[in-house]
Amino acid sequence: MNKQCTNCPGRTDHTTAECPIAPERAAFEREDRYIVIKRSDLAKVPVNYRKALVDPLAHLQAHLPRRECLVIESDWPEYPVAWQMIEARMTGGAVVNQQLTTAACLWKREQDSGFYETGCGQTWHFTDGTTPEENSAYFCHHCGKSLEVQRLIAYQVGDNDIVAAYDPAGAIEVLCTYNGYELDEFTVDEVVAVSDSLLDSTEAFDQDEGKTVPLEKTLRQELEELTEPAYLHGWE
Secondary structure (H helix, E strand, O other), rough: OOOOOOHHHHOOOOOOOOOOOOOOOOOOOOOOOOOOOOOOHHHHOOHHHHHHHHHHHHHHHHOOOOOOOOOOOOOHHHHHHHHHHHHHHHOOOHHHHHHHOOOOOEEEOOOOOEEEEOOOOOOOOOOOOOOOOOHHHEEEEOOEEEEEEEEOOEEEEOOOOEEEOHHHHHHHHHHHHHHHHHHHOOOOOHEEOOOHHHOOOOOOEEOOOOOEEEEOOOHHHHHHHOOOOOEEEOOO
């Protein structure tokens, strides 16, 4: 008589990782099954050796069963994801769709160093000091998840000071550092995100001139140009 388990398809398959009845699976090991030679590598073989190496390989390939393979090089962002999918299938782990919909890896830029702290516990630095987008980096090279850079938010701290920061506590720190205030002069209750209408406003009250003046750039435009927390300006 088959034992039943509510965790498994059909209640008798015992194929899920959560099934208490399923037999213990062997540890997943990556196999080295194939010899992969890039065509660009063959093109670099000196002419004197081509007849002895390249021609026999082409002859051998012509007499082998045709195989369709997908080669993913280890420096591609899809490489760790592909291995995760294969391992999950072999060990009865989460289905592919669950893995592909996991949260993105959140990267946060450190103001002092310019390095990015990744959500998976790594540190990354672009040698030219640019952003992931400018380097066409869309996946985390460590965990393989889609890459999401933590975005700066425009906050109003106190009566009229506008700063760009990642969170309310960071907004207080930016303002106090800029104006020389003590950190305890403000609380997070005095920090609010700037509204969309204010972000897109084309004029502001200039405290020095005592009147409303046109802006060269909107707050939103200034915010999009920043790569780290910063003081923007006073606003009324």
